[in-house]
Amino acid sequence: MSLAALLAGLGLALDAGLGYMVKAKLDAAADGAAIAAGQAVTRGNTPDQQKANAQQAATAFFNANYPDGFLNSKPTLQTPSVTFDKGTVTIDIxxxxxxxTTFTQLIGFKTLNVATSSESIRRDLDMAFVVDTTTSMNSTAVQKAVRASSIDFLSNFDVTNDRVALMHFATGTVVDVPFKAANARGFDRSTMTTxxxxxxxxxxxNxxxxxxNARWQLxxxxxxxxSLRVIVFFSDGAPNSFSSTFPMTKSSCKTNTGTIVSSDDKPSGSGQQDNPGGLYALGVQTSQALSGTCYDNTAATVDHLPANYNAHAASEPSITFPIVTNTPRVVTQDMNGASYTVRYRNINRASRNLLESMAAQARSEGIFVFALGYGPLLTVGKGAxxxxxxDILKCIANVPDGPSRCYNPKQPVGVYCYAATTDDLRPCYSQIASQILRISK
Structure with missing residues (x-):
């Protein structure tokens, strides 16, 4: 009788330990399946396609992490439950x-049943996706890589539940595909691809x-x-131009709203007195002056700088972004009659100040800013x-390793990823997408 009791106790200890090992393996496999399903549910154009993709990914990851026959056990994965509810996707595993069992069979227990469950919740997302299309990226190879990686980036998001607006910029900004009207969810990935x-x-x-425009859309x-609002900002350089309503020296054009432009490098040499360039139409992407209008190709047509960014003052009267300021870069008001160097410095510095202050405003409104920088222009000294x-892209993303004057741990902390070559674009986009999906869970 004592021997029977001893064997039963030994068997219980051994089988309990075996059960704990199986439970740990089962938990890990279920958690992996839930995470994989949460990522895969963004793929597909209908809820049925997304549900099927999520279930397929969950099954594949469960089987990979819990091989059949582990410690002689027989696993069973129930069909994953995928529930769509007002922009939130809940996946239950x-x-x-x-x-x-071993020795506990002596007391009538032939099998030990182990169970687990896991849940992945993917919350709704609003994202403004901004793509730089400036002259510095006009080589065929770079254009091809930018297009392909940007399109691939969009495939990470749910076309029926996530909301995405697409825009591109150079001298002006074009909102290619705005958010859907009336707060409708989803986005048109095929139109964005085109x-x-x-x-x-x-x-x-600019x-x-x-x-x-990204803030305005959001x-x-x-x-x-x-529950999650994001700006993804891709660029290969620092700003060197900005828009506003400018006082004009031309008698027939007292004021005019447009974009005043400069370059990345200080102008030098003969014939540069009128550099930086002049005023260009607000919505025009490229630096093409419009003949027969108040726009001109010489910066001398602008009399002086306005105190604040006022290109959209009527749209956001409560928001002020200083142009003439002593911080973080000094910008003076005088433009007319000053040397070209002063005009260049004012435009260059004002552009950088405005970008950083707009990003800080967006973050104060709870918006995450993620920045992707490409190419050699970002790692050399440029501008006035x-x-x-x-460093400017790190500032707008609010990352800890950016300039100390920018970092604010009380605001949403984003991600900055640098792509040194075109081959690095996809990995950088993937890193940003993973971070967005991580904080949306």
């Missing part, structure tokens, strides 16, 4: 495993106009925001103060 494939790359870097086109463009 349930699995069991039967484990044959738009991206049709991009031409030409013009100056990054601020792009960021303003704050005003959508009136019932999602010899700044590296990547």
């Amino acid at each position: 349930a699995a069991q495993a039967q484990v044959p 738009k991206i494939n049709g991009y031409s790359f030409n013009g100056n870097t 990054s601020e106009e792009a960021l303003w 704050n005003h086109v959508i009136t019932q925001p999602s 103060d010899g700044e590296q463009g990547q």
Whole structure:
């Protein structure tokens, strides 16, 4: 009798330990299946396609992490449950495993049943996707890589539940596909693919106009925001131009709203007195002056700079972005009669100040900013103060390794990824997509 009791106790300890090992393996497999399903549910154009993709991914990951016959057990994965509800997708995983016992068979227990469950919740997302199409990226190879990686990036998101707006910028900004009206969910990935494939790359870097439009889409086109709001900003350089309503020296043009442009490098040599270039139409992507209008190809037509960014003042009267300022870069008001160097410095510095202040405003509104920088122009000193463009992109993303004057841990902290070559674009986009999907869970 004592021997029987001893064997039963030994068997219980051994089989319980076996059960714990199976339970740990089963938990890990179920968690992996839930995560994989949460990522795969974004693929597909209908809820049925998305559900099928999620279930297929869950099954594949479960089987990979829990091989049949592990410790002689027989696992069973129930069909994953995928529920769509007002922009939130809930995926429930349930699995069991039967484990044959050893010594406890002596007291009538032939199998040990182990069960687990896991859940993945993917919350709704509003994202403004901004693509740089400036002249510096007009080589055939770069254009091809930018188009392909941008299109691939969009495949990470759910066309029926996520809301995405697409825009591109150079001297001006074009909103290719705005958010759907009336707070409707989803986005048209096929139309966005067509738009991206049709991009031409030409013009100056008016990054601020792009960021303003991204904020506007998130704050005003959508009136019932999602739980996660994001701006994804791709560029290969720092801003060197900006828009506003400018006082004009031309008697027939007292004021005019447009974009005043400069370059990345300080002008030098003869014939540069009128550099930077003049005023260009607000919505025009490339630096093409419009003949027969108040727009001119010489910056001397602008009398002085306005105190604040006022290109869209009527749209957002409560928001002020200073142009003439002592911080973080000094910008003076005088433009008419000053040397070309002063005009260049004012435009260059004002452009950078505006981009950083607009990004800070977006973050104060709870918007995450993710920045992807491409190419060699970002890692060398450019502009009036010899700044590296990547430092400005780090500023707008609010990352800890950016300039200390920019980092604010109380605001949403984004991601900055640098793609040194075109081969690095896809991995960078993938990193940003993974981070967005991680915080949406």
